[in-house]
Structures are given as C-alpha cells and as structure tokens.
Amino acid sequence: MRATTVTAPGILSGAYLWITIGACALVFLGAFESLAVTTVMPAVSADLDGERLYALAFAGPLATGVIGMVAAGNWADRRGPVEPLYTSVGIFVIGLLVAGFAPTMEVLVAGRFAQGLGSGALTVALYVVVARVYPRDLHPAIFAGFAAAWVVPSLIGPTVAGAVTELWSWHWVFLGVVVLVLVALLMVVPALRGLAQGDGDASTPWAFGRLGWSVLAAVAVLGLNLLGDVPGVGPVLAVVAVIVALVAVRPLLPRGTLRARRGLPSVILVRGLAAAAFFGAQVYIPYLLTERYEVSPTLAGLSLTGGALAWSVAATVQGRMGARLSSVFAVRIGTVLVLVGIGMALATAALRADAALIIAAWIVAGTGMGLMSPRTSALTLALSTPETQGFNSSAMTVADSFGSALALAITGVLFASLASVADPFTTVFTLAAVIGIAAVLLAPRLATRQPRPVEV
Structure with a gap:
C-alpha cells in the first residue's frame, strides 16, 4: 500500500489566494507610486512652478513615513493589524487624491505628506498581518512575494509614469492609483474578518515616547526644507534643524x-x-535629464529602470552565492559601487558629458545597492536576539527613511540657495558623494569579533 503524500498549502492556495494577491498588490502600488513620482516630479514642478519645494516633495513623505511606522507598530501590538491597516490605506488614498487634484505645489506637497504617513504605516501593518494570518513556514514565500512586488514597479513604474504624463497628464499618476488601491484592499478584507475583534495585547503600553521622538525628527526634517532659505538666518536655522533631527532619531x-x-x-x-x-x-x-538634456519623461524614467534592474539582478546574485560571499564583504563592495555611480553622475553634471553616462552611472549605483541592502538585513537579524528583532528591524527601516529624508532636505536647501552662484546639480551630487564616502569608510566597522546582541 503506497503512502499518501499530503501537500502543504501554499500562499496561492484557496485559503490564502486573495489575501496574497491583495497584500502583494498593496506593496506593488506603494512601490509604483514612489518610483512614478520620481519620474514625473520635474513635469509637476514645471507645471506648478514648484522648484523651491521640489526636494520637500520627496523628503516630506519619507519623514512622515517614520511617524507612520512607529505609530502602526505600536497600534498593531495593542489592537492587532486590522485597524492600522484600514487607517493607513485610507490616509494613503487621501494623499493620492489631494496630490492628484492639487492646484499648487504647496497642496501637492501636503498630499505627499499624507501618502508618506499612510505608506509607512501600511508597510508595518502588512508585516503584522503576515505574522497573524500565515503559518510560519509560509513566511519566506509571502515575503518573497513582497520582494517581487517591489521589483516589478522598479522595472515598469518610471516608464509607465512617463508615458501617462506625456499622453494625458501627471495628475493621473496619482489619481489612477486610487481605484487600484481600493480593489487591492477589498481582496484582503475577507481574510481579516477573523481578526476584526482585535488580535493584540491591550496591556501593551502606548509608546508615546518613541512616537514623540519620531514626530520631532519629522518636523525637524520638514523645517529644514522650509526654513533653510530664510534670508539672513536661514543657514543657522538649517544647522539647528539638522541637530534636532539627529537628536530626535537617536532613541529610534x-x-x-x-x-x-x-x-x-x-x-x-x-x-x-x-x-x-x-x-x-x-x-x-x-x-537633470529633462532640464538640461531635454529628454522626455518616458526616457528619463528609463534611467531609473536601469538602476532598478541592476539592483534586482545584484540582489539575486548575492542571494545565490549565500555564505560563499561574506555579508561584510558584500556591503563593502556595495558601498564602493554606490559611490562610483554617484561619482559618475557628478562628472556628468560638472562636465556636461553625454547623457548616456548618467544612465550607466545609475546602473553601477543600483548594482551596489542590490549587493549591500539584503546583506545589511541579514546582518541585522544575525546580531539581534528574539527580543530585539522587532526593534532592530524597525530601526533599519527608520534609518532608510530618515537618512534619505534628511539628505533630500539638505540637498533641497542647497539646490535652491546656490542655484544663482553654482550649478545646483553638481552641488547636490557632490553632497551625495560625500555621504557615500562616509558609508565606504565606515563599512569595515560592520565586522565584530563575537556576534552579540546590542542594547536598544
């Protein structure tokens, strides 16, 4: 008599099919919007006369996203993931509508703030949903699905957004996503009904301290953008804002x-x-490509697609190499490649070289990020205890968002204030290169003699 083999259900089996599709769709749409906005923002800025707020349109969502991450994590611990998930989607949709119908750059930036707050909270809420809905042995599969949902928009998002802008209007890059987000949410709802009564621990205290620090960090970053060009005292206010932001992020x-x-x-x-x-x-x-080289939004988006594709390929290669490639060594190589790519972009801007060089530059930089990002995630878990995995994983995400937001805030101030005396593109790429040099110099400090937990 032959033994019967029972196949374990997968993430696309009947029990998990719709929540898998819906959750991956939400991740996909969040990633698509992030990359699409990068492509169309030059057109938005020109249409709304918003060059002064260009960097804030990117730094703002990253800054408010830190607030969303901290708030959603604490809320999910107390009440389960359903309430923060629905709320985050609602805030994200409101942000899309405000940005899509924005008559001025100020209104669009306000919509972007809401998008960042909702997107940051949504990411955390979805991770908690995975923990509550899927069995542990399916976690690697669903997280692989999330990763794929990030890769595909990287490949098509910039080009699609550029084409939509050319054929219709940049407004539809925001408004067209609204219906898709609501459809994706409807796919998730049935699987969440069993959690609707609350699946958290109400005794978990509200982390008002961490939430307060996250708000202060976000306000400091936003203030840097808004106050840095105040006549006379702008530089002083900018320095104060940077110091406050660094102090505020420290407890996180x-x-x-x-x-x-x-x-x-x-x-x-x-x-x-x-x-x-x-x-x-x-x-x-x-x-740079649209302003100086008069490249169409569609072709400008292809420059980001090349970098995203390189990121994806490098991430796949390092994953297959496994332990044959030391994580510390992979990070060191990755930071060097990021710096080389930024250096090539800087040379393109400074020497007014052929536009093809900047496309090649971003392929190099994307390769570096693909090598180092997965390995920093692996190192974070390897150097954490079960009790600190949540905090350290959150800290890793906060470092991504806060570091990018602060850099964008500073480049925004420099771009606006130095435009009359120097090439603004050369200025911002120079600052990015300086930050990249710091990453290269500090990369050797990742190694530790004895992997041990770190206090939080």
Whole structure:
C-alpha cells in the first residue's frame, strides 16, 4: 500500500489566494507610486512652478513615513493589524487624491505628506498581518512575494509614469492609483474578518515616547526644507534643524548608531548613509535629464529602470552565492559601487558629458545597492536576539527613511540657495558623494569579533 503524500498549502492556495494577491498588490502600488513620482516630479514642478519645494516633495513623505511606522507598530501590538491597516490605506488614498487634484505645489506637497504617513504605516501593518494570518513556514514565500512586488514597479513604474504624463497628464499618476488601491484592499478584507475583534495585547503600553521622538525628527526634517532659505538666518536655522533631527532619531536606533559603534550600530548607520547617498542623488537624475538634456519623461524614467534592474539582478546574485560571499564583504563592495555611480553622475553634471553616462552611472549605483541592502538585513537579524528583532528591524527601516529624508532636505536647501552662484546639480551630487564616502569608510566597522546582541 503506497503512502499518501499530503501537500502543504501554499500562499496561492484557496485559503490564502486573495489575501496574497491583495497584500502583494498593496506593496506593488506603494512601490509604483514612489518610483512614478520620481519620474514625473520635474513635469509637476514645471507645471506648478514648484522648484523651491521640489526636494520637500520627496523628503516630506519619507519623514512622515517614520511617524507612520512607529505609530502602526505600536497600534498593531495593542489592537492587532486590522485597524492600522484600514487607517493607513485610507490616509494613503487621501494623499493620492489631494496630490492628484492639487492646484499648487504647496497642496501637492501636503498630499505627499499624507501618502508618506499612510505608506509607512501600511508597510508595518502588512508585516503584522503576515505574522497573524500565515503559518510560519509560509513566511519566506509571502515575503518573497513582497520582494517581487517591489521589483516589478522598479522595472515598469518610471516608464509607465512617463508615458501617462506625456499622453494625458501627471495628475493621473496619482489619481489612477486610487481605484487600484481600493480593489487591492477589498481582496484582503475577507481574510481579516477573523481578526476584526482585535488580535493584540491591550496591556501593551502606548509608546508615546518613541512616537514623540519620531514626530520631532519629522518636523525637524520638514523645517529644514522650509526654513533653510530664510534670508539672513536661514543657514543657522538649517544647522539647528539638522541637530534636532539627529537628536530626535537617536532613541529610534540601537545605542551607539550615531557614534558608529562596531557591529550592529554600524550596520544600521551604513545602511542609512548608503540610502541617503543613493536616493539623495536619484531624485535629481530625471530632473537633470529633462532640464538640461531635454529628454522626455518616458526616457528619463528609463534611467531609473536601469538602476532598478541592476539592483534586482545584484540582489539575486548575492542571494545565490549565500555564505560563499561574506555579508561584510558584500556591503563593502556595495558601498564602493554606490559611490562610483554617484561619482559618475557628478562628472556628468560638472562636465556636461553625454547623457548616456548618467544612465550607466545609475546602473553601477543600483548594482551596489542590490549587493549591500539584503546583506545589511541579514546582518541585522544575525546580531539581534528574539527580543530585539522587532526593534532592530524597525530601526533599519527608520534609518532608510530618515537618512534619505534628511539628505533630500539638505540637498533641497542647497539646490535652491546656490542655484544663482553654482550649478545646483553638481552641488547636490557632490553632497551625495560625500555621504557615500562616509558609508565606504565606515563599512569595515560592520565586522565584530563575537556576534552579540546590542542594547536598544
């Protein structure tokens, strides 16, 4: 008599099919919107006469996203993931509508703030949904689905957004996503009904301290954008805002992060610096191509697609190499490649070289991010205990968002204030290169003699 083999259900089996599709769709749409906006923002800025607020349109959502991450995590611990998930989607949709119908750049930036708040909270809420709905042995599969949902928009998002802008209007890059987000949410709803009565621990205290620090960090970053060009005292206010932001983010990171303590603190810091350098430069790539080289939005979007494709390929290669490639070594190579790519972009802007060089530059930089990002995630978990995995994973995400937001805020001030005396593109790429150099120099501090937990 032959034994019967029972196949375990997968993430696309009947029980999980719709929530898998819906959750991946929400991740996909969040990623698509992020990359699409990078492509169309030069057109938006020109249409709404919003060059002064260009960087704030990117830094703002990253800053408010930190608030959303902290708030949603604490809320989900107390009440389960359903309420924060529905609320975050609602805030994200409101942000899309406000931005889509914006008559001025100020209104559009306000919509972007709401998008960031909702997107940050949505990411955390979805991770908690995975923990509550899927069995542990399906977690790797659903997280792989999330990763794929990020890769596909990287490949098609910029080009689609550019085409939509050329054929219709940039408004539809925001408004067209609204219906898709609501459809994706409806796919998730049935699986959440069993959690609707609350699936958290009401005894978990509200983390008002961490929430307050996250708000202060966000306000400081936003204030840097708004106050940095005040006549006379602008530079002083900008320095004060940077100091306040760094003080505020400190409690959200492992101890010793800002001092580059060897081990996990340096892992978090290097990840944040690399993200700051990469994204601080990336938002100006389409701007440079459309402004100086008169490239169409569609072709400008292809420059980001090349970088995203390189990121995806490099991430796949490092994953297949496994332990044959040391995580510390992979991060060191990755930071060098990010710096080289930014250096090539800087040379393109400074020497007014052929536009093809900047496209090649972003392929190099994307390769570096693809090598280092997965390995910093692996190092973070390896240097954490079960009790600190949540905090350290959150800190890693905060470092990404905060580092990018702060870099964009500073580049925005420099771009606006120095435009009359120097090439603004050369200025912002130079700052990104300086941040990239810091990441390269600190990368060797990731190694530690004895992997051990770090205090939070």
